[in-house]
Amino acid sequence: MKIGIGLPNQVRNVRPTVISEWARRSEEPGFSTLGSVGRIAYPGVMDTIALAAAAGATSRIGLISNVLLGPVWPPVLLAKEAASIDAVSEGRFMLGIGLGGRPDDFVVDGLGPRGTGKRLDRDLEVYKSLWRGEIPPGCDNPVVPEGTREVPLLFWRSGRRPCDRPGVRGHRRRRACVQPDERRHRRGGQAGRRSAVTADRRGAPTPVPRPRHTPDTTATLRTRWRVSDDSDTGRNIHA
Known part of the structure; x- marks a missing residue:
């Protein structure tokens, strides 16, 4: 079993x-993995930073x-950010990406909270083309170095069909989709259960385990960091 841990960036x-x-x-x-939380309109550290x-x-x-x-990011900028993190970490990065649900996070002019699904579909094609070394419109050069790999993607979205987006279905690289519906999950509804699947080369979904916190890992964290129960503020985290 592999157990990951979150970064306290938000x-x-x-x-x-x-x-x-x-x-x-x-x-x-x-720990197998470090995970970040993405918010814009919140007093934390930007997830890419x-x-x-961490890399x-x-x-x-x-x-x-x-x-x-x-969808809160211009696609060329995000593609370069993701490729850069992956490169400096020597291939240890997976880009977990979602649509966003809080309007105040959409702070870039022209990138509002409407139409995010279709926009992400278009953005995925931009990411992949740039990672292949193609030159974006209006630029004289590629935005990533030669030899940049296609960054693995993890998709988060709600709905009954988590792997039906064009950028996910049948793709050669490992992809994952997660269905978060906490209200139905708390009621025990099967359709809204939080689940994760990966799409293999044929696009067939297969289960992948979700990371869990255990008493042993909590004890380890309490030993290595003095974290109070009221850790809503960074002043209560002492590395």
Whole structure:
């Protein structure tokens, strides 16, 4: 079993200097993955910055954006950010991406909270073309170095058919889709159960395990970091 741990990048008013040390200490006991939280309109550290800091502080642990709000980003910029994190981490990064549900996170002019699904479909094609080294319109050069790989993607969306988007179905690289519907999950509804599947080369979904916190991992964290029960503010996290 593999167990990951979250970066505290979106703990309210977190001290940014905690991020690198948290990442380094997470690698020592053998956690498999470090995950970030993506918000814009919140007093935390930007997820791409937190992941880059974690990449520089570690050498083995996996990195995942869990979950980055894709449609709030201009696609060329996000493609370059993701490729850069993947490159400096030597291929340890997976781009977990979702649509976003809070209107205040959509702060870029022209990228509002409507039509995000169709926009993400278009953006996915932009990401892949740029990672292949193609030159975007209006530019004289590619935006990533030669030899850049296609960054693995993890998709988060709600609905009964998690792997039906064009950018996911039948793709050669490993993809995952997650269906979050917490209200139905709490009521025990099967259709809204939070689940994860990966699409293989033929596009057939297969289950993948979700990371879980256990008493043993909680005890490890309490030993390595002095974290109070009221950890809503970064002042209560001491690396």
